[in-house]
Amino acid sequence: MSHSALPAVLDRLDADLDAAVERLFALLRFPSISTDPAYKPACAEAAAWLVHELNGLGFAAELRPTPGHPMVVAHGDALADPASAAPSLLFYGHYDVQPVDPLNLWNADPFAPAVETLPDGRRVIRARGAVDDKGQLMTFIEACRAWKAETGTLPAKISILFEGEEESGSPSLIPFLEANREELSRDLALICDTGMFDPKTPAISTMLRGMMGEEITVKAASRDLHSGMYGGPASNPIRVLAKILAALHDDTGRVTIPGFYDDVDDISPDLARQWEALPFSAAGFLGAVGLEIPAGEQDRSALEQIWSRPTCEFNGVIGGYTGEGFKTVIAAEASAKVSCRLVSRQDPEKIRAGFRELVSSLVPADCEVVFKRHGSSEAVVMDVTAPEFEAARTALSAEWETEAAFVGCGGSIPIAGHFQKLLGMESLLIGFGNDDDNMHSPNEKYDMESFRKGARSWARVLGELSRKA
Structure with missing residues (x-):
């Protein structure tokens, strides 16, 4: 597949945005709260909806039972351009969501998604799961849809794994990965469960504590x-x-x-320079929570x-x-x-x-x-010298017109470590959430710009990985 197809793919995504939002709304309507047994049927319905959607795109998708909520596994190898030398990919996301309590703090039904316009003019998608993680995983599905619609193929061999227990500790995940190691092992994992450095600066998380x-x-x-x-x-x-x-x-x-x-280990001089160049103010960071004096290691x-x-x-x-x-x-x-x-x-x-x-x-x-x-x-540190990381950074920088940053993550995302240890894969952690998205809180949102440019970003990443191969 030629990288020259990318402009048409991006145009397709823009033209199809309204339909893409409606598809996301359909997924958001499922109250797939994994930690509460009362919502087990809704989790199964959300998983089945994803299987149906992926099969409709030409993936070979199916539900895989676990002791808890089912996994969604899909393979698009038959859709891949046979001439492509791009790395094979496994995309991971989760369809389960956090509980909505306290419900009285929501301004509307958490599972009745709607588009709102904020006072600053931003349009946002408001619903539980909008940013964590249904809106994020749908950006990747929409990118695949656009590639297939414009070219008839995908730019790489792509498999997909959607989990239904991420918000409740992932008790079924490690046994499932171990039992399906050969099937799920690919050259590279893609994870869309992180965020931007700031609303204008895309990021690739390369360190997880x-x-x-x-x-x-x-x-x-x-x-x-x-x-x-x-x-x-x-x-x-x-x-x-x-x-x-x-x-x-x-x-x-x-x-x-x-x-x-x-x-x-100390970070590399190159990474230190990148971090120093980021628009970050310790005073502003602490001031936002009513503090002003930095604590921690003084040096x-x-x-x-x-x-x-x-x-x-x-x-x-x-x-x-x-x-x-x-x-x-x-x-x-x-x-x-x-x-x-x-x-x-x-x-x-x-x-x-x-x-x-x-x-x-x-x-x-x-x-x-x-x-x-x-x-x-254990902490996870990615090998950013691998060419796929620079290819992804190039793609993100082009879409957001701001140089993408390799960043760390103060929290922990265990799936990246599991992929590294159990499947032998590094992970590209790319997400489009913002700090004000109210993740895990009432009135969760996802910026419309994050959804639109997130899908365009994944389209570019796939195209760049294909071109760089």
């Missing part, structure tokens, strides 16, 4: 104590816990867990701290009387929930062991500490 979660409970006396009678000689678990938490960072913001930084920029540096944060502290009024009690125990975001080559279990070692060393002899492990995952 991992996670280590731990809950600690410090126990002292056999019961709560009267602070007037026991205050002073009796160990106070809250005081012990406060000392432990304070000791997890030094005065420069560095984490003190033994071996914490052993496997942390690192805010973007580095968010994208490429590990952290240790306290997510909850419980101890003593927390009700209305006052109660002079020394609690028998106090607990904290602690999460570490991990980067580079950090091993979650090595970090967990170091964390427990440090905490245990700070507990007095007549107290005990109980540990409860929570989830863990």
